[in-house]
Amino acid sequence: MATTQILGPVLAFAKHHPFVILLCALCVYLLSNRYQRKLHRIPGPWLRSISTIPRMWSVYRGRSHEHDLALHRKYGSIVRVAPNTLSISDPQEINQIYGAGTKFYKSRFFELSAVYDEEGLVPDTFVLADKELHSRMKRNAANAYSMNAVVQMKSWLDGPTDRLLQILGEHAAKQTPCDLGELLKRYAMDAVFSLTFGKDLDFLRKGDQTGMMKTIELFTDYMAIFGQVPWTHRFLLGNTTIANWFLGPASASQDDMIALAAAQIAAATHRAAPEDADEDEPTTGTTLSRPHTFLTRLLANARANPALLSPRDITTHAFGNIAAGSDTTATDLRAVFIHLLAHPPARYADAAALPYLAATIREAMRLHPSVGMLLERTADEPARLCGRVVPPRTVVGVNPWVVQRDGRVFDEPDAFVPERWLAGDEGRLRRMRRSFFAFGAGAHTCSGRWMAVVEMTRCVAAVVAAFDFELAGKGEGVGFTNRWFTGQYGLEVVGRERGAR
Numbered sequence: 001m002a003t004t005q006i007l008g009p010v011l012a013f014a015k016h017h018p019f020v021i022l023l024c025a026l027c028v029y030l031l032s033n034r035y036q037r038k039l040h041r042i043p044g045p046w047l048r049s050i051s052t053i054p055r056m057w058s059v060y061r062g063r064s065h066e067h068d069l070a071l072h073r074k075y076g077s078i079v080r081v082a083p084n085t086l087s088i089s090d091p092q093e094i095n096q097i098y099g100a101g102t103k104f105y106k107s108r109f110f111e112l113s114a115v116y117d118e119e120g121l122v123p124d125t126f127v128l129a130d131k132e133l134h135s136r137m138k139r140n141a142a143n144a145y146s147m148n149a150v151v152q153m154k155s156w157l158d159g160p161t162d163r164l165l166q167i168l169g170e171h172a173a174k175q176t177p178c179d180l181g182e183l184l185k186r187y188a189m190d191a192v193f194s195l196t197f198g199k200d201l202d203f204l205r206k207g208d209q210t211g212m213m214k215t216i217e218l219f220t221d222y223m224a225i226f227g228q229v230p231w232t233h234r235f236l237l238g239n240t241t242i243a244n245w246f247l248g249p250a251s252a253s254q255d256d257m258i259a260l261a262a263a264q265i266a267a268a269t270h271r272a273a274p275e276d277a278d279e280d281e282p283t284t285g286t287t288l289s290r291p292h293t294f295l296t297r298l299l300a301n302a303r304a305n306p307a308l309l310s311p312r313d314i315t316t317h318a319f320g321n322i323a324a325g326s327d328t329t330a331t332d333l334r335a336v337f338i339h340l341l342a343h344p345p346a347r348y349a350d351a352a353a354l355p356y357l358a359a360t361i362r363e364a365m366r367l368h369p370s371v372g373m374l375l376e377r378t379a380d381e382p383a384r385l386c387g388r389v390v391p392p393r394t395v396v397g398v399n400p401w402v403v404q405r406d407g408r409v410f411d412e413p414d415a416f417v418p419e420r421w422l423a424g425d426e427g428r429l430r431r432m433r434r435s436f437f438a439f440g441a442g443a444h445t446c447s448g449r450w451m452a453v454v455e456m457t458r459c460v461a462a463v464v465a466a467f468d469f470e471l472a473g474k475g476e477g478v479g480f481t482n483r484w485f486t487g488q489y490g491l492e493v494v495g496r497e498r499g500a501r
Contacts, residue, residue, distance in 0.1 A: 037084055038391050044071065044080030055082045056228040062481030065372035065401040072402050078386035082228065085395040086385070087374055089402045091409055091435035093385050097377050097396060098442035104377035105129045106444075107395045108230035112223040112237070122316055125447060126324060138447060140309045141317050144297035150450040152292045153195050157458045160190040163204045164459070165466055172495045177472040181334045181491030184459070188330035189213060189322075191455045192448075196321045198293040216323055217487070224373060224483035265295060265314055294321065294451075321448055327485045328370040329452045332438075334488045335368035336361055336460055338478060339416045341471050341493070347418075352464040359418040361456050362436070367416055369400035369438040372482035400437040401486070409435045469493040 034040050034049045047054050058064040068087055071079045077090040088097065097104050106129040115122040128134040143149060164187045171178040186203040189212070193200035201210065208214055226232055237243045295318060302309040340348045340360065351360045374397030383390045390396060405413040409431050411420070420432070439446040446452070470493065471478070477490030 034083070037394065039080055039084070039086070039394065042078060042080040042086060042388060043075040048081050049083060052082045052228055055085070056225065059228055059373070059483060060225050062483055065399065065482045065486065068374075068399050069402050069405060076386075078388055081374075082395075084393075085374070085376075085397075086390065087402070088385055088396055088398050089406060090386050091403055091406060091431070091437075094398055094403070094434070094437065094441050096383070096385065097398065098375070098440065098444060100442060102377075102442065103379045103381060103383065104396070105131060105379070107376035107378045107397075109223075109227040109376045109395075111230055112227050112233050113219070117312075119312065123313065124316055124320055125444075126320065131443070135443065136308075137313065137316075138443070140301060140313065141298060141447065143301065144294050144317075145447045145450060147450045149292065149294075149297060150195070150454050153294065154454050154458060155291055156194040156198060156293060157191055157455065160187055160194055160200060160204065161458055161462050163187075163190070163202070165462060167204060168463065168467055168495055169497065172467060172497050175494060175496070177492045177494050179491065180337060180469070180493045181330075181488055184333040184337070184491075185213065185326070185330040185487075187459060188333060188455065189326040191459070192321050192325040192329065192451065195451055195455070196294045196318050198291075198295070212322070213326070216327055217485075220327070220485050221483045227376075265299070265311065265318060294318070321451070324446075325448045325451060327487060328446075329455050331368070331370035331485055331487050332361070332365050332452065333456055333459060334491055335364040335370075336456065337463075337469070337493075338475075338488065338491060339364050339367065340464075341469060341475070343416060345468075348464065348468070352461055355422060356418060357457060357461055359421040361453070361460065362421050363416060363418040365438040366404045366410070366436060367414075368480075368486060368488075369404060370485055371438075372399065372401040372486040373484055374399050375440060375444075398437060401482075403435055403437050406435060466498055467495040468498060469495045 034046075040049065045054070055064070058067045068079075068081065071081065072087065072089040077088065077093075079087045079089075081087045096102060106127075110127050110129070113124070114127045115124065121127075123133055123137050125134055125137050128137065164183060167183060168178065168180075183204065186207070189203045190200040203213070222237060226236060235242075295314070298309065298314045298317060302311070302314060336351075340351055347360075350356045376395050376397040378393055378395050379390075381392050383396075385396060404410070407413045411417075421429070439449040439452075472492035472494050475490075477492060478488065479490055480486050480488040
């Protein structure tokens with residue numbers, strides 16, 4: 001009777017004032033976001049603590065790196081950037097979150113990049129949260145990604161590099177502006193194809209005829225934005241029907257990339273002919289044909305132990321090189337030239353020689369890492385980060401853009417100073433190296449980092465030695481958007497060959 005007396009007026013009120021009830025429900029939901037996770041004592045903007053919308057909007061606009069950096073400079077080393085997400089900027093916490101034996105694993109953000117085939121989830125190391133499977137995949141391809149292996153592959157860069165120099169020479173001869181940023185993007189695609197397969201598709205001359213570059217950009221934009229609310233993926237591109245209808249040619253282009261990788265593997269399998277081994281070869285004594293490519297090394301590993309590296313695994317690694325290794329390297333290359341062209345000519349000239357070249361590349365990657373968002377992780381048990389207790393299943397992460405501008409580690413953190421990497425106190429250099437996060441850290445350090453370094457070293461040295469550039473229109477059109485990758489645009493230059501008057 002008492003219950004009826006209470007519910008009656010409530011139901012009557014709800015019937016006549018539904019919007020008031022909805023508003024009350026919304027307030028309860030937002031307040032529960034702020035307090036139920038016991039994160040309300042973590043500093044950060046109040047709006048970020050009640051809704052994911054501010055962060056999602058920041059990512060959509062492509063400015064989340066700016067906002068994250070500003071928040072850390074205001075609130076400190078740990079900031080609540082979404083109801084269940086904490087951004088960490090203290091370099092000393094990198095090892096706990098990403099290092100060997102960490103309790104943290106990849107968050108649901110990465111599920112949006114998952115690819116499935118008839119066998120189930122394709123074991124891409126970028127996506128895998130299963131630590132044992134991730135470790136196996138990386139271990140079985142480690143010798144193909146090693147520094148020694150990649151250095152031996154570098155002759156495969158001759159074709160793309162010569163082609164780039166030829167195109168730049170044509171523009172220099174006519175004194176016509178060229179989009180150096182676009183050329184570097186195409187170069188990066190040709191370069192990673194050459195290192196992986198021993199041949200490329202001549203993106204430099206033909207452009208993106210296959211739609212591969214556009215497809216990669218489309219998928220990373222989607223991942224960055226909707227990765228903030230990963231539960232929506234199953235209703236969007238995680239739904240096959242919706243994906244096929246919405247993506248159309250882009251979905252077909254992704255399938256074409258996988259098919260191309262598989263076709264190159266099949267062709268290389270027939271060509272492979274064992275010769276002399278070196279210290280990078282599998283310990284079974286299985287050998288590789290010369291000259292080396294990434295693919296021939298993996299095929300040798302598979303011949304040595306077919307149970308450990310299947311054709312599907314090889315296709316996954318090869319496809320991963322293309323999908324993850326082109327935009328990142330292109331962004332890093334553009335960062336190098338943007339910073340060199342913004343500084344005195346003497347510094348530009350110095351960049352052609354080692355060790356200044358290596359320092360220039362590292363400093364450009366410090367100021368403009370190719371990834372400008374949190375590398376998200378979560379854990380099933382509590383953790384202590386930056387002196388705060390973090391509840392289980394809280395998403396945490398470090399943003400390379402933020403941690404590499406930490407004033408406690410880097411003097412003049414916003415300034416381009418390659419010399420900082422060349423000399424100085426060994427303790428300071430060690431702290432800077434530990435804080436360099438452009439390739440990630442720990443077990444999830446980028447497998448293809450040596451590929452990227454060799455590509456950049458070869459390209460920058462060759463271009464700087466051959467040409468002088470100046471920004472067209474004083475560089476007023478140069479900018480970038482950050483949706484996972486921090487790809488730049490508007491790098492229009494006018495060049496002349498060295499020694500030409």
